[in-house]
Structures are given as structure tokens and as C-alpha cells.
Amino acid sequence: MAMSHRDRVRRALNHEETDRVPVDFGGGPATQIHPTAYANLLNHLGFPEENLPVSHRGEGQVVAPSEKILQHFDIDVRGFYTSEPDSSLGRPIATNRYSDEWGVEWEKSDVLHPYINVLGPLQHISEPVASDVDSIEWPVADDAGRIRGLRDKILTVREQTDYAIVLNLPNSTFALTQRVRGFVETLEDLLLHEAFAEAVQEKITDVICGIAILSLNEVGDLIDGVSFGDDMGVQNQSYMSADLYRKMVKPHHARFVETLHKHTDAKVITHSDGSIRELIPDFIDIGVDVINPVQVSAIGMEPEELSRDFGNALAFWGGIDTQHVLPFGTPSDVADAVRGRRNDLGKGGGYVQASVHNIQSEVPPENIVAMFETALENR
């Protein structure tokens, strides 16, 4: 039984069986590809160069694959983003350095490496108090620039194709807090400066809920998934214990996810890198439907166990290892990983295949082809 791409994704996310596992490539900010790997892929396939715009902002340093490539691999998902606001605090600072609308400064090492955030506007305060949150200017959520043209773009894909559509919202509370306040400082604040940690997260959640409402009022009826990123884990454990998460962060995540559900029927997809097993029960509790990227190489993220313990309540999006298999394995290792995830994460539905993170520059095109071609095999 052949299914439409959209049906395939919707059924999978509803934990129903599908004719094959649906596949994402480039549908979100963490399933894209480095420009060098992309050029190698085109060359390998005998396709002409494309010279796509490289995303130089944010952590990406990636390109979104062209429609031609997406159709070549029969990719099921198309992703969309909100735009920069008309009125932003963002500005270039120097070559390879800029600030974003939150006043966060980003820097990169050279042309083809990703930007990382290096300085936040509240980072300098050594003993912060709640009122420090009012000492800086915050983005205005309700800015028409964020959604200009979005409905027309999505409507075209909705009416003229059968692809599943994901709206990718900007990062969420904790990632933004860490940028504005600093990574280490934010983690310390959870224990040392509770009132400030509470106030800054509250403020940021106000802004991102505003952006979400603006966007979903515009396109919430046209999409199948709404996605946001908020990394909560490192390689071997979560950023914080489940107890500390429940006390200090979960209420903000809960408010955000509730806002999303209130304004769209689409599935809520949360992106968090790293080892997040300890926090998954709480994600389920606040209404997260899908987790991405399922970093299977992190401690506690063994796919069989995730599927066994959470597979009834949660769908998985990602799962093809980018730390070892894709860059350093053979095409046959990649094919094994794809079949493996189909059998564990994909058991009984509930799985959309994607690379665990953006495909890095050194990944051989043979491995990329193996990942997508193996996905097209029948179950």
C-alpha cells in the first residue's frame, strides 16, 4: 500500500505502522548538511553544482538540500522557519562576529566552521538578582517581519504537494537563557541565584510564547509538526538532575508546550542533543509528542531501551549516529544503523529517520546515499 508522504509521517507520529519509515533531510535546523559534504554529494550523484545559500547565522553553517535532492531521495518532510523581525537589536560587530536580536554575540573560527555564542548581555553580573532582568532590552515578539510571506510559502507546498510540513520555531527557554546569561553562569544560577534564574526564564518564555502564538495564528492550521530546540544534555548525562529540572526549568517548558498545543493540532517536536534519558518522563508529562535527534551515541540513549521504555508515549525523530557511523563508518555500517533503528525506534511506528545532527563536512557521499537508499527498502 503506497502512502502519501504526509500520511506516512502523520501515521508514524501517531504510532501507527507505515509502508516504510518516513525520512527527513533538511526539514529542521539540525537535519541539514555542511556545504562541503553537500558539494561532494552532488558530485557523487553526477548532479551539477548548486551554490545554495549557506546559513552563516546560528550554530548551523549548513545548507538546506535542494528540492531536486529531496525528491531524489524521496524525502517525506519539508521544513519552514520564522524570519528575522523587522526591528531587531542584531547587528554585525566584526568579521566573523555578530550579535543577534537577544543581544547575544556569536563568533566563528573560519569560513566553514559554525558560529558559537561567546558573550551574553547578562553574562557579566557576578551575583545577579531578579531585577537585573530589566536592565537590558528584550526582543519584541509581535513583529510582522517574523511571519511575512510564511503562510503563502507553506500554503503552496500544502496545496501542490503531499509532503509533511514542519514549522521550526526559534530556540526555547533554556538555550536562550544560556546564551543571554552564559552557559556556566546559567547552570550555577539554578542553585545559587534562584530568583534571578526564575525571572530570566520567565521573561524569555514570555517572548518565545509570543513568537509562537504569532506564528501559529498564521500557519498553525497548515502544519503537521511544530518544532523547537532546547538542548538539555551532554555526552554522558543531562545538564541537571530531574529534581532540579522539575523545580527550576520544567514549569517554563510546560507553559511553552501548552501554548503550542493551544494554537495548533500539529505534533510538538522537541530537539535536545545529548543524554536526556533522565528528563524524558518529564517531557512526556508536559505534552511533548516527539523527540529529536535521539543521540544514540550518548550515554543512556540506547535506542532499544528508549523504544521499550517510552515508545508508547513518545515518537522519535533522528537516530542515525553522526559521531561515529556517518563520518567514520562504511556504507554497510550506515545501512546496518538504518535497519537497526527501523527495528528498534521504528517498531510499530513512532519513528522518522534522520541523521542525529547536521551532516558534517567529512561525511563521505557514499554514506549519505546508503542512509537514504536503505531507508527506501520495504520493511
Add this chain to the structure above:
Amino acid sequence: MTVFEDLANMIITGQHTAAAEWAETELSNGVPPGEIIDKGMIPGMDEIGRRWKNQEIHMPEVLIAARAMKSCMAVVKPQLANASDTSRGSIVIGTVKGDLHDIGKNLVVMMLEGAGYTVHDLGNDVSPEAFVRATEEHGVDIVAMSALLTTTVPMMTETIDALKEAELRTKVKVIVGGAPVSDELAKKIEADGYAPDGASAVDVISKLVTAL
């Protein structure tokens, strides 16, 4: 009587102001600074390392303990006649060229300082030449390299090659770490050690320094 356990507990629970005050009081009581480090601070950070390795605690607890250790060190260090007398070894550390990710590396620095090592932190995006220069300048025992991007892992090999070229490779031990790095990879690039996390880095370096 000086109860060093009190200081260790202040560090373990991240009470940075109390820890610094404790050190000030005890210094004025005539307690030697070296003893405060060896009997209070290092045991406190050792316990943090143990709990972290066993996944009993997470980064926030580790970070506030390191902050307390640093506040205390700021009080004690100026009182040391010769800081290197109490050092367990010296290390030059950095994230390799092309890579700006330094959170993991910073955690390793904190754990090493907490364990009593002298650490020369070169920051991120550190070229092989800069590693060589710092190794020569500080005459260190250990060169420690970190990478997060799979793309920058080859820079570890280049740095090791640069150390060889400068005839420094036999004089130092090299340890590597970072998310895409493994024990296997460390062996392949002929590093002397690999550690999967900040707490284990202290153990590995302690073995390497003893073997020097």
C-alpha cells in the same frame, strides 16, 4: 582545632563565600596555606569528582563546587611562598584549532585545578604552534587537547606532529578528550591517554604524571 572537613564540605556544597571566609580565618590562625589546599580543598574536589563520575551529581553541582574552590584558592594562593611546591604537576590545555567549543575543556580545567595541578589554559581555537610554544615556555608535564567537531579531530594529530617536530613529544604526555574522541582514536593518533569526562581526566593525568 582546625577541622579541614568543614572546608571540604563547604566546597562540596558550593558555598563560595563561606569557603573563602573559612580560609581567611584559618590563615590568620596560622594554618599553613599548603595544608588548607591539601587537607581541605583537594579532598572536597576529589569527592565532587567521585560523585560526578558515579552520576550522583550533574554539572550545576560541579560548577558551584569549582567556584567555591576558586574563591578559596584566591585567598590562599597569595600566601604560598612557592606555589609550585604544592603543585601535583603542570598541564597545558586547549581546544584545538578550528574549534571554539570550550565548555567540556573548561570543566576539565576546573577539575584539574581542584585536584592541585597547575593548569595553563590556552583557550579555544589553539594552533599546533601555540601548543608547542606554551609547552616550551612552561616546561609542562602534560599536553591536553579537546575537540567537539568531528571535523577538527585531525588537528589533534597535527598538534602531536608539531610536538614531535619540536622534539618535545618524548618530554611530555599527551591526553585527548571531547565528544567524538574515543580510547580507540587516542591510540590511533598515538596519544598517551584519553578521558571521557572531566573527573576521569584527573585520574588519567594522575597516572601519567606518576609514570613520568
